[in-house]
Amino acid sequence: MDTATEGEKVETPLNGEGLLSRLDPRVKIVLFLVLAWTVALAGNLLQVFVFLPLALLFYSTAYRKTTTILKLLLFADFFLLFVVLTQLFLGSPYEGILIFFKSTVIVLFSLLLLTTSSVFDLLHALHHLKVPNKLLQITFFFYRYLFTVREQLQLAEKSAKSRGFIPKTSIQTYKTYAYFMGNLLLKSYFKSENVYKALISRGFKGYFPVFRHFELRKLDILFSLFTIIYWGVAVWKFYL
Amino acid sequence: MEVLSVEDLRVKLEGREVLKGVNFSLKKGEKVFITGPNGAGKTTFLETLMGFVPFEGEILFKGKHLKSEDDFALLRGRVGYVFQNPDDQLFAPTVEEELAFAPLVKGIKREQVKEIVERTLREFEIKHLRNKPTYKLSGGEKRIVSVACVVTMDPEVILLDEPTTGLDRNKWEKLVEFFERTGSSLVVVTHDTKLMERLGWKRYVMEDGKLCSA
Numbered sequence: 001m002d003t004a005t006e007g008e009k010v011e012t013p014l015n016g017e018g019l020l021s022r023l024d025p026r027v028k029i030v031l032f033l034v035l036a037w038t039v040a041l042a043g044n045l046l047q048v049f050v051f052l053p054l055a056l057l058f059y060s061t062a063y064r065k066t067t068t069i070l071k072l073l074l075f076a077d078f079f080l081l082f083v084v085l086t087q088l089f090l091g092s093p094y095e096g097i098l099i100f101f102k103s104t105v106i107v108l109f110s111l112l113l114l115t116t117s118s119v120f121d122l123l124h125a126l127h128h129l130k131v132p133n134k135l136l137q138i139t140f141f142f143y144r145y146l147f148t149v150r151e152q153l154q155l156a157e158k159s160a161k162s163r164g165f166i167p168k169t170s171i172q173t174y175k176t177y178a179y180f181m182g183n184l185l186l187k188s189y190f191k192s193e194n195v196y197k198a199l200i201s202r203g204f205k206g207y208f209p210v211f212r213h214f215e216l217r218k219l220d221i222l223f224s225l226f227t228i229i230y231w232g233v234a235v236w237k238f239y240l
Numbered sequence: 241m242e243v244l245s246v247e248d249l250r251v252k253l254e255g256r257e258v259l260k261g262v263n264f265s266l267k268k269g270e271k272v273f274i275t276g277p278n279g280a281g282k283t284t285f286l287e288t289l290m291g292f293v294p295f296e297g298e299i300l301f302k303g304k305h306l307k308s309e310d311d312f313a314l315l316r317g318r319v320g321y322v323f324q325n326p327d328d329q330l331f332a333p334t335v336e337e338e339l340a341f342a343p344l345v346k347g348i349k350r351e352q353v354k355e356i357v358e359r360t361l362r363e364f365e366i367k368h369l370r371n372k373p374t375y376k377l378s379g380g381e382k383r384i385v386s387v388a389c390v391v392t393m394d395p396e397v398i399l400l401d402e403p404t405t406g407l408d409r410n411k412w413e414k415l416v417e418f419f420e421r422t423g424s425s426l427v428v429v430t431h432d433t434k435l436m437e438r439l440g441w442k443r444y445v446m447e448d449g450k451l452c453s454a
Contacts, residue, residue, distance in 0.1 A: 118333070120333035120334070120337075140333075141331075144331060144333065144375065147375045148327065148375060151375075191327075191328060194323065194325070194328035194329075195328060195331055197287070197290070197292050197323075197328075198323060198328055198329045198330075198331060199331065200313070200316060201290055201292075201316050201320075201321045202316070202320075202341055202342040202345065202389070202390075202393065203313075203316060203317050203342055203345040203346060203393075204345060205345060209340070209341065209344035209345055210337070210344075211336060211337050211340035211341075211344060211350075211353065211354075211357070212334075212336065212337065213350075
């Protein structure tokens with residue numbers, strides 16, 4: 001069923017509207033896993049750089065607004081700089097630079113995967129790829145209620161601020177935050193009980209049925225073929 | 241014919257007697273209100289009917305005594321429950337998945353589920369919310385979706401806990417139209433006097449754990 005034509009599009013973390021967002025998440029997971037794995041096995045910079053054009057090509061087709069993902073990448077690279085510096089002091093700068101570029105390309109592939117599909121679609125795709133159901137359900141509920149926990153914390157903060165609370169370095173502030181945490185813990189417990197009731201009141205039997213199913217389309221096959229050929233040639237020429 | 245009835249229902253929670261010998265019956269297609277002060281036991285009463293709370297006394301669904309968890313599991317396939325807080329009720333990733341959950345769990349074929357979902361989206365005028373994550377809905381939208389996702393179960397009885405709280409005029413009207421139209425029996429816990437006056441159904445008052453006809 002193609003519901004994307006009616007109503008609002010399913011939301012992805014960055015609302016990617018490019019080519020990658022239209023692809024079957026199962027295809028993306030398998031291909032990006034293979035690409036990331038290959039880059040992780042690279043022994044020299046050339047083996048890393050051979051996949052950079054592919055990553056950049058995907059990147060250029062993934063988003064209308066490209067700055068957000070760039071910021072995320074720079075954020076990750078900031079931490080990688082410490083790895084380079086450590087290697088520099090240990091006397092093996094080449095290793096540091098290699099780790100830096102390897103990680104950058106892998107992070108870029110990961111971001112391309114994670115920001116062009118909704119978390120729920122990715123979990124659904126993982127289910128098709130035979131990842132254990134219980135693990136997926138735990139992840140699903142964790143992600144689903146992460147927002148509720150954040151919302152509850154924000155509400156508590158608003159409530160305190162509306163009664164004149166100003167966070168300072170004081171016992172009163174620590175106490176207030178301890179109340180927030182305690183309150184959050186209790187609310188989470190009661191909410192989990194209510195969610196369980198909601199599940200069983202609608203007949204939950206230990207599995208989560210999914211309404212929207214994936215369909216492998218021509219675009220997925222073409223994308224897979226292109227990526228596999230690129231990967232095959234790159235491995236044949238630079239890895240073997 | 242009575243679809244749901246209780247006899248001398250007693251519930252004790254944390255040492256306090258919350259329900260003190262409640263008697264109640266609901267006929268097929270009958271629609272009633274339960275009102276009463278906060279903390280009188282209205283929500284506990286609905287939760288007990290769903291089998292969420294340990295009780296003493298008798299609960300009967302179509303004349304069958306409900307005792308075990310298996311009995312209540314069967315009941316839950318035919319009795320829908322709309323929670324007081326819609327945030328507790330909505331757990332699926334999108335509105336569409338939320339509506340499809342119960343019929344899919346029931347084992348209804350996907351094509352049929354698609355029709356049910358479409359019909360319900362139209363009925364409640366929430367087609368535009370179809371792919372919206374449930375945690376991103378506004379308070380009123382959550383409320384309407386929480387009712388809609390119970391309606392897709394095609395239940396014989398629907399228990400609703402303060403369903404009109406926080407609704408704007410338009411959504412309130414939509415819900416009232418649904419109440420008037422539906423063939424399911426309804427038990428509506430509410431403080432909404434306008435709703436009670438408009439529909440004019442039989443009223444019960446729950447006070448200090450006891451239920452009596454108003």
